[in-house]
Amino acid sequence: MSQPISPDPVEQAAQDWFLRLTAGDMDTADLQSFRDWRQADPRHEAAFREVRALWNDLDPLEPAFAPAANETATHRIRPRLFRPGAVAAVTALAACLLLFVATTPDLLLMIEADYRTDRGEQASVTLPDGTVAHLNTGSALDVRYSDGRREVALLTGEAWFDVARDTERPFSVLALGGNSTAVGTAYAVRDRDGIATVTVTEGTVRVTPGKGGDGQLLHAGQRIAYRADGGIGPMERVDMDAATAWRRGMILLRDRPFTEALEEIGRYHPGRILLLGDETKLGRVTARLSLGALDSGIDALAATHGLSVIRLTDYLVILR
Structure with a gap:
């Protein structure tokens, strides 16, 4: 007789956190506990990404939860092998998640974002390299650091970054399929109504829209906007006092x-x-x-x- 398979405690915890996040009833303390759990052990992060990736791979749900067109394979971790019972467990989670799709418009942001603010909230977080990200109202940020890169994705809203200098690993912010890259500087990125706007407050930043659009080098006091289809607007001088007022x-x-x-x-x-x-x-x-x-x-x-x-x-x- 086969013996029952004991669930891996790390996988079980990842599934529990995933379900709690999608339920939308976590307060600030709960969200901080979740972040602490993810950062406590690399296995926790890997397990959570595995659960999320398997969710994205469930074919019957693909139309409702398909990744954005600008999301590339390098930014999603696909599981190669699952322990027995993992598919069944996450499929059960999927059935529960469907109950929240219609009533939770920020469902995917809640799952994907490492940090987020509600409308009317602001928050400052220190990233692993010492870069400080200041999130404005209604914003969500996904941190995608590795040994060879410093990359974050602004999923929605606005954030201002005081970038720690590291010439070996430029810092990039992804938004609407494009990216803005710097070595050590300060700049803001805003994603709203299908337009990403980059405003440089210190140093220089290279802004490259998606779809093969031409990049532009911005200096302090300059701003540029681009669309997800690769279209990019003219570079313009910015009213710095107004652009940074929310920080004050x-x-x-x-x-x-x-x-x-x-x-x-x-x-x-x-x-x-x-x-x-x-x-x-x-x-x-x-x-x-x-x-x-x-x-x-x-x-x-x-x-x-x-x-x-x-x-x-x-x-x-x-x-x-």
């Missing part, structure tokens, strides 16, 4: 259309801000708002444009 806990708006200003404010608000009425009559906005007193800023902005504010809940604000 501020939103700095200079001669912006009202709806555009409201959209920028909405990035930091935990709920929805709705505008009722004719937006074409509202003119333009120049303002400095504190992220720590965002409700007061919204009230002041509304008052200067003759609007009233209705707060139905903490998560729904109506301007009319």
Whole structure:
């Protein structure tokens, strides 16, 4: 008679963490415990990536969870051999995961990201080489370091990187199929609405869009944007004070259309801000708002444009 196979404790822990992440009920302390577990032992990281890779390999679920077109094989670890029971265990996990797809739009980000912030949150993390990544609101970052490379992927949102100098291993940020590479400098990358924007605050950065697009060398005070299809915009000088205001806990708006200003404010608000009425009559906005007193800023902005504010809940604000 065959003996029952005891589950490998590391694999079991990886599967448990995977399921908890997709359930979406982990608080900040739980997420930190997960990061600590991944970093405690290389076997933990390998086991978690194996579970995630097997999930991606499940053919019936491929249409819903196919990797982005810009994701290459070098960035995904495919398992060569699974211990007995691993496929069955992860298939069971897959059945549970399907329950969360429709109600959890950030499901894949929760699984893929090493670090993430919710709307209205900001965080600073120190990467293994000493580089400091400052994550802005609603952002997700996947760290892909190895002995030969320093690479992170900005999955969504915005992050500013103070890069530790290492001439042997340039630092690269992947976003929308392109990458921005530096040796030791400081720059920000923003992924929003299908456009990646790179802003250099110190040193130089080479920005190369995907799809074989031509690269550009940026210097401090310059910015460039590109799309996932490889299209790249013109290099331009940047209002550094406005571009880095979020690092100082501020939103700095200079001669912006009202709806555009409201959209920028909405990035930091935990709920929805709705505008009722004719937006074409509202003119333009120049303002400095504190992220720590965002409700007061919204009230002041509304008052200067003759609007009233209705707060139905903490998560729904109506301007009319």
